[in-house]
Amino acid sequence: MNTKTMMMGAALGALMTAGAAVAPAQAQDSIYFANNAYRTGPFSGSGIPIGDGMRDYIAMINARDGGVNGVKIIYEECETGYDTKKSIECYEQAKSKNTVLYSPWSTGATLAAIPRAHIDKIPILSMAYGLSASADGTNFPWVFIPPLTYWDGASGMVRHMANELGGMDKLKGKKLGLIHLDAPFGKEPIPVLENLAKKYGFEVKLYPVAAADMQNQGSLWLSIRRDRPDFLYNQGWGAMNPTAVKEAIKNNFPISKLVGVWWAGGDDDARAGGPEAKGYKSLNFNAAGTNFPVIQDIIKHVVDKGNSLSPKDKVGENLYNRGVYNSMLVVEAIRTAQKLTGKKVITGEDMRRGLESLNVDEARLKEIGMEGFATPTKISCTDHSGHSKMYVAEWDGTKWTKKSDWIEPLKDEVRPLIEAAAKDYAEKNTGWPKRSEACEKSS
Amino acid sequence: MTDIAARPAPRLFANPWIKAALITAAIVLAAIVGARLDGSGTLYKIVIDPFQQMVSAPDLLAQTIWEGLVSGVLYALIALGFVLIFKASGVFNFAQGIMVVFSALTLVGLYEMGVPAFLAVILTLGVMFLLAVTIERVVLRPLVNQPDIILFMATFGITYFLIGFGESVFGGNPKRMITEQLYLPSGSIDLKILGGLVSLQKIDIAAAIIASIMIAALGLFFQYTRIGRALRAVADSHKAALSVGISLNQIWVIVWFTAGIVALITGIMWGARSDVSFALEIVALKALPVLILGGFTSIPGAIIGGLIIGIGEKMGEFYWGPLIGGGIESWLAYFIALGFLLFRPQGLFGDKIIERI
Numbered sequence: 001m002n003t004k005t006m007m008m009g010a011a012l013g014a015l016m017t018a019g020a021a022v023a024p025a026q027a028q029d030s031i032y033f034a035n036n037a038y039r040t041g042p043f044s045g046s047g048i049p050i051g052d053g054m055r056d057y058i059a060m061i062n063a064r065d066g067g068v069n070g071v072k073i074i075y076e077e078c079e080t081g082y083d084t085k086k087s088i089e090c091y092e093q094a095k096s097k098n099t100v101l102y103s104p105w106s107t108g109a110t111l112a113a114i115p116r117a118h119i120d121k122i123p124i125l126s127m128a129y130g131l132s133a134s135a136d137g138t139n140f141p142w143v144f145i146p147p148l149t150y151w152d153g154a155s156g157m158v159r160h161m162a163n164e165l166g167g168m169d170k171l172k173g174k175k176l177g178l179i180h181l182d183a184p185f186g187k188e189p190i191p192v193l194e195n196l197a198k199k200y201g202f203e204v205k206l207y208p209v210a211a212a213d214m215q216n217q218g219s220l221w222l223s224i225r226r227d228r229p230d231f232l233y234n235q236g237w238g239a240m241n242p243t244a245v246k247e248a249i250k251n252n253f254p255i256s257k258l259v260g261v262w263w264a265g266g267d268d269d270a271r272a273g274g275p276e277a278k279g280y281k282s283l284n285f286n287a288a289g290t291n292f293p294v295i296q297d298i299i300k301h302v303v304d305k306g307n308s309l310s311p312k313d314k315v316g317e318n319l320y321n322r323g324v325y326n327s328m329l330v331v332e333a334i335r336t337a338q339k340l341t342g343k344k345v346i347t348g349e350d351m352r353r354g355l356e357s358l359n360v361d362e363a364r365l366k367e368i369g370m371e372g373f374a375t376p377t378k379i380s381c382t383d384h385s386g387h388s389k390m391y392v393a394e395w396d397g398t399k400w401t402k403k404s405d406w407i408e409p410l411k412d413e414v415r416p417l418i419e420a421a422a423k424d425y426a427e428k429n430t431g432w433p434k435r436s437e438a439c440e441k442s443s
Numbered sequence: 444m445t446d447i448a449a450r451p452a453p454r455l456f457a458n459p460w461i462k463a464a465l466i467t468a469a470i471v472l473a474a475i476v477g478a479r480l481d482g483s484g485t486l487y488k489i490v491i492d493p494f495q496q497m498v499s500a501p502d503l504l505a506q507t508i509w510e511g512l513v514s515g516v517l518y519a520l521i522a523l524g525f526v527l528i529f530k531a532s533g534v535f536n537f538a539q540g541i542m543v544v545f546s547a548l549t550l551v552g553l554y555e556m557g558v559p560a561f562l563a564v565i566l567t568l569g570v571m572f573l574l575a576v577t578i579e580r581v582v583l584r585p586l587v588n589q590p591d592i593i594l595f596m597a598t599f600g601i602t603y604f605l606i607g608f609g610e611s612v613f614g615g616n617p618k619r620m621i622t623e624q625l626y627l628p629s630g631s632i633d634l635k636i637l638g639g640l641v642s643l644q645k646i647d648i649a650a651a652i653i654a655s656i657m658i659a660a661l662g663l664f665f666q667y668t669r670i671g672r673a674l675r676a677v678a679d680s681h682k683a684a685l686s687v688g689i690s691l692n693q694i695w696v697i698v699w700f701t702a703g704i705v706a707l708i709t710g711i712m713w714g715a716r717s718d719v720s721f722a723l724e725i726v727a728l729k730a731l732p733v734l735i736l737g738g739f740t741s742i743p744g745a746i747i748g749g750l751i752i753g754i755g756e757k758m759g760e761f762y763w764g765p766l767i768g769g770g771i772e773s774w775l776a777y778f779i780a781l782g783f784l785l786f787r788p789q790g791l792f793g794d795k796i797i798e799r800i
Binding site: 213219239268 | 724760
């Protein structure tokens with residue numbers, strides 16, 4: 001290398017560092033919000049409808065209302081391919097752009113971001129995924145996990161099982177199988193299920209699926225055939241779900257006894273099983289379909305104008321609507337933060353306060369066109385989840401329908417476990433910061 | 444019982460197979476004796492209980508072996524794609540997995556555009572041929588006579604190109620394989636035998652038959668035709684093959700096209716069992732332990748290796764998996780392969796490479 005090239009290199013390097021150092025100045029009248037997405041890779045089947053729903057709701061708010069209280073939201077996706085390593089790059093990128101919120105969209109990515117966010121003071125919204133223990137606001141002031149945690153989901157599954165059998169006392173001696181992705185996400189419900197199993201006298205059988213074998217579940221289903229569980233709970237994601245539905249049919253497992261976590265409730269997941277998938281169930285906390293003013297507004301202001309990435313017939317599918325719900329929480333939290341601080345353009349620290357005072361009640365749901373779309377959710381200083389209600393959805397062969405009433409999680413069982421786990425997390429991670437953020441007066 | 448192994452018998456030990464068999468027998472015998480003494484402890488669960496289960500529920504055993512057989516044949520098919528290219532260009536084709544996805548996506552994508560199913564198959568084959576020609580022109584030809592590692596890295600490039608290209612053309616949404624339109628059977632044959640139910644999926648039977656025919660046809664083609672001989676010449680030495688007038692370019696196109704056909708069939712079969720999405724790419728990596736076991740250069744090796752891995756991992760997962768919490772299948776395959784490698788480092792049918800320094 002001669003001197004000239006070296007100097008050129010040095011100059012180039014200096015230029016690049018300078019470029020990176022200048023964080024994009026936040027426009028005066030906009031709020032920047034970074035969302036991880038995975039429209040590519042093995043989990044894209046679930047990632048695409050969610051990303052579309054999130055993107056379209058924000059686009060609708062910008063188009064219909066001109067943003068939140070006149071402030072436009074700049075929504076930017078960062079592609080992770082469901083890869084935790086890439087999600088960290090996305091986190092750093094979001095941080096450098098002064099995002100008001102980090103939306104990790106995978107449990108692995110959430111786990112990786114939690115310690116960072118507490119130092120960088122960026123709130124994390126992991127909607128019904130991520131670390132269940134983070135529902136404890138005292139130890140995790142920067143993480144929010146509304147409306148439910150995976151532990152609530154597991155307890156909801158147990159309640160559903162009891163409802164089907166005719167009472168909690170009928171659980172004794174029954175066998176519940178848990179098919180789960182062998183990853184942080186899949187393992188989340190295990191402690192609660194084991195705890196409840198001990199209390200109610202049923203047995204839990206674990207059926208882990210390695211990511212490499214998502215589409216190769218033959219031997220797992222043989223084990224299920226041998227063990228004959230009474231119910232199966234599927235904590236699956238991506239290509240694992242359609243395969244599980246197909247295998248259940250293939251192995252003559254009664255499909256109506258197979259219940260997926262809310263993430264196993266994609267339309268494509270059930271559709272893969274063909275007509276025999278009728279009766280497949282999934283926990284849910286949002287409604288499917290387009291029969292809601294909010295979805296109609298999205299169609300009118302975004303989809304029909306050609307500004308959506310989603311094909312029109314997929315608007316209103318279950319995971320699409322889940323994305324809409326997530327963006328609704330973001331927008332409502334921004335609104336709350338604006339009200340609390342009196343500022344229009346808020347920062348990440350304001351957003352944390354907004355999330356902590358988030359209260360989407362029945363009246364508010366009606367105002368935003370979501371009556372019957374979901375149940376009210378209220379977050380407080382200590383309770384960062386709300387432990388709201390869920391229901392059991394059933395696939396009728398073409399679409400998801402509401403099969404059960406709203407089920408409340410076994411909060412009395414779950415909450416102490418969450419607090420214990422949160423304390424444990426803080427103790428195991430030496431130097432975990434003590435909460436210094438004050439609680440709002442209202443919460 | 445261990446004294447059988449301990450007895451000095453140098454001549455017998457010269458044969459690695461006998462050595463392996465004796466050591467295994469000794470371990471098994473010791474374990475059984477141990478388990479008898481152990482009662483119902485861990486050792487009992489490892490060496491006695493699974494076999495009792497096999498005897499008491501022969502229908503499940505038959506089902507497990509059948510599942511293993513089907514996966515084994517499909518693994519063999521994927522492995523074959525690797526072996527063909529390895530023989531012709533001495534390179535491990537990292538892009539084989541994405542070729543499976545790409546061909547299946549092309550097929551389903553064309554069908555969705557309104558092309559009749561069988562025409563879509565023919566058009567997909569055309570696309571795979573075009574891909575083979577392009578890869579030969581753009582990637583392989585400029586790299587001729589470069590070290591193998593360069594070609595290997597080039598296949599990474601092909602992988603990333605095909606991922607991006609496939610996603611931009613067909614999108615990342617999972618699609619359903621057009622099984623019925625291709626007249627592939629669905630449903631199952633339920634045999635009431637062995638005191639239980641053994642259910643054979645018709646699609647699995649079809650997969651096993653089609654894969655076997657493919658494997659046999661390819662084996663014969665490369666063994667007995669002029670092109671097959673040319674391929675083997677190329678495999679031995681690019682330079683020598685060129686010097687006797689074999690067209691390296693032509694051979695490469697043929698081999699990559701054949702790998703493309705294998706990829707398409709793999710894609711149809713795996714796609715029918717699950718769905719067609721980019722997750723199928725991972726399935727192709729299931730061929731790695733098969734290749735380690737069977738040797739990178741041997742077609743029979745790919746077949747036998749596939750069957751051993753397929754049956755071995757299903758049996759292992761089903762009977763021994765629960766002991767350590769299940770989900771052992773993915774690494775068990777490598778374990779089986781490594782076990783064989785201890786005694787045959789070149790793989791079951793691989794060529795013994797003797798290099799003198």
